[in-house]
Amino acid sequence: xxxxxLTAAELMTPHPIMIEPNASLRHAALIMCQQxxxxxxxxxxxxxxxxxxTSKDIVQVLCDGDTDLLDQLHVADxxxxxxxxxxxxxxxxxxxxxxxxxxxxSMPVMRGLTPVGILSFTDVLxxxxxxxxxx
Numbered sequence: 001x002x003x004x005x006l007t008a009a010e011l012m013t014p015h016p017i018m019i020e021p022n023a024s025l026r027h028a029a030l031i032m033c034q035q036x037x038x039x040x041x042x043x044x045x046x047x048x049x050x051x052x053x054t055s056k057d058i059v060q061v062l063c064d065g066d067t068d069l070l071d072q073l074h075v076a077d078x079x080x081x082x083x084x085x086x087x088x089x090x091x092x093x094x095x096x097x098x099x100x101x102x103x104x105x106s107m108p109v110m111r112g113l114t115p116v117g118i119l120s121f122t123d124v125l126x127x128x129x130x131x132x133x134x135x
Contacts, residue, residue: 003127004093008086011127012109012117016041019053021076028075029058038122039106041115042079049108049115051081085110086119095119 003011019028019040028040032055044050057078061069085108086095099107099121106120 001131003124003131004091004096006092006127007088008090008092008095008109008119009088009117011092011123012088012119013123014117016108016115016118018043018049018115019075021050021074021079023075024071025058025061025073025075025078026070028053029055029070032058038120039118040075041083041108041118042075042081049083049085049110051079052083052104052106052108053079054106080104083108085115087111088116092124096124 017031017035017037017040019031019042021042031040032038037055039052039054041049042051042053053075057080058070061073061078084098084102084104086098088109088111095107099105106118106122108115109117109119
């Protein structure tokens, strides 16, 4: 089966974890480490996704200063916004094209205005390997 013909909903990691914009970068980093995640969604109001904070965003802060910045800065200070998102019915081929063009490795998957998952390069890679083994 060609994974590029699957939808974002079929490959995404469901139930994305959100973090409030006023949370410290240290708190965001701790959640990422504990949950083994590369990104967290940052909501606006009523659960709508306004941005994404990635491990890369936090590491870039560390490149410019020391670890004290993790306590001094908030998620809102470094969040990438607006988030590049896809609707759950988008084909993986289109998602990959959008990810490459926009330079992101993961993106929220939306049902209307509500985030329902995250699609990452890792999800696609996992599907490519495991589905090829199953055939």
